[in-house]
Each structure stands twice: as structure tokens, then as C-alpha cells.
Amino acid sequence: MRTRAAATGPAGDRPADVLVRAVRAAGSALAQLVGGFGTAVPALAVLVLLVVAALTAPLGAGLLAAPVVVRALHALAERERGRLSRRGPEIVAPDPAPTGLRPALADPTTRRELRWALRHATSGLALGFLGLWLPVAAFRDCVFPLVWPFAPADTSSTSLGFGVAHSWPEALSVSLLGVGWIAVILGLTPAMARLQARPGRTFLAAGPDTDLSLRVAELTATRAAALDAHAAELRRIERSLHDGTQNRLVTVTVLLGAARRMAARDPGRADELLERAQSSAEQALAELRAVARSILPPVLADRGLAGALGGLAAGCAVPCRTDVDAPQRCAASVEATAYFVVAEALTNIARHSGATGAAVTVRTGGGRLRLRVEDDGRGGADEEGGTGLTGIRRRVAAHDGTLRVTSPPGGPTVLEATLPCGT
Known part of the structure; x- marks a missing residue:
């Protein structure tokens, strides 16, 4: 090598x-x-x-x-x-x-x-x-x-x-x-x-005589948004482990204890408890895998951003086409953010838009990664309506990116995100 x-x-x-x-x-x-x-x-x-x-x-x-x-x-x-x-x-x-x-x-x-x-x-x-x-x-x-x-x-x-x-x-x-x-x-x-x-x-850039206090305030807000997004992600992971995986493992422990006590008196009943314990253990493993994939999807490392987004489009309830032209690889955290932005946007489209079709376009150039998710649904997307747009904006802001959502009543809805590619 x-x-x-x-x-x-x-x-x-x-x-x-x-x-x-x-x-x-x-x-x-x-x-x-x-x-x-x-x-x-x-x-x-x-x-x-x-x-x-x-x-x-x-x-x-x-x-x-x-x-x-x-x-x-x-x-x-x-x-x-x-x-x-x-x-x-x-x-x-x-x-x-x-x-x-x-x-x-x-x-x-x-x-x-x-x-x-x-x-x-x-x-x-x-x-x-x-x-x-x-x-x-x-x-x-x-x-x-x-x-x-x-x-x-x-x-x-x-x-x-x-x-x-x-x-x-x-x-x-x-x-x-x-x-x-x-x-x-x-x-x-x-x-x-x-x-x-x-x-x-x-x-055309800000000159030495230009007041950059606005830019400083913007970067301060971006840093605060990044910290908030990080804290929210940790809370989400903690809830997933506590409410799901931990409960499954407690169930496995209880069932194994009961099976051990019953093994001498009623072997048939003990086998039934062991089967239930095995089923709970398998469910706990599946939930652990889901939590791990939510942190950094392995499909990004295996198939790249184009393959990962193609998988999301194939699994979307609404027919979705992808157009990814990104020969320049970005930092892993940036690609993960792009993946989650598209995943959340497609989830919103399937649940709330009433669309019959969607499209995902990705381009890289000039050190920036540009995403565009569009659907032909009813429009009217609102960040205050609990559609996940606030979470998307925080994820994008954590990388000093920009997000623009255009969703007039009657549609279409267009979500455009720009992220620095990173190193």
C-alpha cells in the first residue's frame, strides 16, 4: 500500500x-x-x-x-x-x-x-x-x-x-x-x-473602516445555536437510551432471573421466559443500532452522500428523485448534517405536505455544499407549527450555514440550505 x-x-x-x-x-x-x-x-x-x-x-x-x-x-x-x-x-x-x-x-x-x-x-x-x-x-x-x-x-x-x-x-x-x-x-x-x-x-468585502459588530453578533448567535443543538442532541440520545434500550435490558434481566428460578420446577415455562428474554435483547440491540445511526449514519461512510440521500429518497413515502453532483467530499459532520436535513425535510413532506412528488438537489462548489428540497404540496410550512424546521435551522446554524424556506399557501415548498464544506 x-x-x-x-x-x-x-x-x-x-x-x-x-x-x-x-x-x-x-x-x-x-x-x-x-x-x-x-x-x-x-x-x-x-x-x-x-x-x-x-x-x-x-x-x-x-x-x-x-x-x-x-x-x-x-x-x-x-x-x-x-x-x-x-x-x-x-x-x-x-x-x-x-x-x-x-x-x-x-x-x-x-x-x-x-x-x-x-x-x-x-x-x-x-x-x-x-x-x-x-x-x-x-x-x-x-x-x-x-x-x-x-x-x-x-x-x-x-x-x-x-x-x-x-x-x-x-x-x-x-x-x-x-x-x-x-x-x-x-x-x-x-x-x-x-x-x-x-x-x-x-x-466588495467589508473594509477596515466597516463596523463588524453585526458579524460578531451573528457569530455569537451561531455559537449559541451550536451549543443548543449539541445539548438537544445529547438529550435526545439520553432519552432514547433511557426510555428504550435501558427498559429493554431491565426486562431481559428480570426475565433471566425468573427463568433461572423456574428452571428446576417448570422447564417448559423457563424456556418460554428465555425466548421472551432473547426477543427483548434483540429489540434492545436494534434500538442501540438506531441510536448509533442517528449519531453518524454508517451509510455515509459506506456509500457517500449521494448513496445515502438516494437511500432516503427510495424509502420516502412520496415519490422522490435525487440529483447529486458533489465530487468534492465535505467534512463528516457536514455530510451528516446534510443527511439529517434531507431526512427531516422528507419526513415533513410525507407527513404534512400532501405532495405527490419531491426532488432533492445537491451541489458543491466554492467551498460550499448547497441543498435544495422541493415538493409540490399544499405549502404553508411554518417553523412555529412543530414541523421540525427549527431543528433543521439549528443544525445548519451550528456549521455557520444558511437556511431559507419558501412555502406560500398552495405551494410549492422549497427548502434551501448552504453549508461550508469544512476540511
Whole structure:
């Protein structure tokens, strides 16, 4: 086993493994660059509108438009925080900016968002455009020899717009440029994605002049919720052992004592008592197994999160489908929390929703595990109604996660939980 582990370590990776990782990293980087392009264009539009509002302010029109543009800036910055948090470490948002125009313009958060918009609308826009253009250029140049015989005689041979191929060797040489673009994609796009994300991670996070007392209070409440959840779990285990297993074992002890006293006088009656004692012992073992599975389900270690959730869906009284795309394993406690969240949600659906179908979706990315449980039931789920949502929220909060429940009357009910993957 030592030899195999050493052969598969970083120093012993096969070229095919290195290539696969490079392709995956480049694909993820291209997706980030394109996503950044999707926020860079609105950032440029917001900056143009701010300039127009400033120029028309003496006429009065700019003063009316400025608050709308400022709100658009805040909304775009919040969208960028969410995008970057999905692709990497979470960006802690600062306190909300004031709603009035003058206070908003004087607010440090607004000024930092303006600096981000300026950087993102220039360098971020250019990098995002490259993220769109490079794959197209690579494909175009690589396949050029295949389409060259059918192209007009004066068509430029390269994606850069220069050169005209007059022979097969010249047409084939264009494909070498396509190979070069592929090398650029594999080698440079991860760094380009990091460069594009840097202004957002620098200016959109809570700055040194931001009051973080709200975040401190949130973490304090999270710690208290974690302690409460831990204490409630210990009480649940203690009740299960005291009310169930302990009573079974007491019954076994009493039956064995009675059988021993009766063995000489009435062997048949003693055999009956021994059978009852054996049955009680088997029930006690089953209850012990149930308590152990409730602490950390062994199915998670045996089959992983996807297999464990598939088992829950198969055992649900309501038809349920699962869609789990979680190649990144999370900490055992996080996976156990995800398992219990889904188990409690499916139990609620079977008991209270009147649904005819349910769906469980799981995704990982950016160091977060995201759960979504949806049903087509009657809706109206209420945490105060004893449906277990309070327990789910406490479990999620214990990991500094988030929980959102949407359940309008008439349905559908959607439960979304986000948990840090942990280490």
C-alpha cells in the first residue's frame, strides 16, 4: 500500500492526470471569466449612467436619476459578491449603505463599490472578453484547414485577421496557431480569472473602516445555536437510551432471573421466559443500532452522500428523485448534517405536505455544499407549527450555514440550505 500511495502522490502523477486537472482548471477559469464579463458590462453601464447623472445634475434630471443609479450599483455589487462567493471563499458583505443620495455618496461602502465598478468595467471587461474570444479563436484556427477549400480566396486565414492561405501547407500552419491558443487557455486562464476577481475581493468585502459588530453578533448567535443543538442532541440520545434500550435490558434481566428460578420446577415455562428474554435483547440491540445511526449514519461512510440521500429518497413515502453532483467530499459532520436535513425535510413532506412528488438537489462548489428540497404540496410550512424546521435551522446554524424556506399557501415548498464544506 505504501508503494501505491507514493506512486499516486503529487510527484508521481501521470501526465494524463496532470492534463485532466489542467483542462478542468481551464474550464472552470473560462466559466469564471465569462461570468465576470456578465457583470462587467452592467458595471460599465452603471458608470456611464453616473457620469450622465453628474453632467445633468445642474438641470435637475441628474438629481432624479442618481438615486436609481446608486441602487443599481449596490444591487450589481451584491450580485458580484454572490458570484465570487460561489467560486471561492465567501465575501462577507459590509453593512447596508444608506438610502439617501448624499449619505450614500458619503458612505465608505458606496465609494468602495464605485472603485470596484471602475476596475471591473475596464480590466474585468477586457479579461472577460478574452475568456469568450479565446475558445472561439482556438476552435476557428484548429479547424481552418478543414474549411479552407470552401472559403473565399481573400478570406484571412487566422483568427487575428491577417494572412491569406494559398496552399495546403499554409492552411495547415494556421492550426498551429490554434494549438497555441489552446496552450494559452490551459496555462493562463486560471491566472486571468484570479486577476479578474481581485478587485471584487478587495473592494466588495467589508473594509477596515466597516463596523463588524453585526458579524460578531451573528457569530455569537451561531455559537449559541451550536451549543443548543449539541445539548438537544445529547438529550435526545439520553432519552432514547433511557426510555428504550435501558427498559429493554431491565426486562431481559428480570426475565433471566425468573427463568433461572423456574428452571428446576417448570422447564417448559423457563424456556418460554428465555425466548421472551432473547426477543427483548434483540429489540434492545436494534434500538442501540438506531441510536448509533442517528449519531453518524454508517451509510455515509459506506456509500457517500449521494448513496445515502438516494437511500432516503427510495424509502420516502412520496415519490422522490435525487440529483447529486458533489465530487468534492465535505467534512463528516457536514455530510451528516446534510443527511439529517434531507431526512427531516422528507419526513415533513410525507407527513404534512400532501405532495405527490419531491426532488432533492445537491451541489458543491466554492467551498460550499448547497441543498435544495422541493415538493409540490399544499405549502404553508411554518417553523412555529412543530414541523421540525427549527431543528433543521439549528443544525445548519451550528456549521455557520444558511437556511431559507419558501412555502406560500398552495405551494410549492422549497427548502434551501448552504453549508461550508469544512476540511
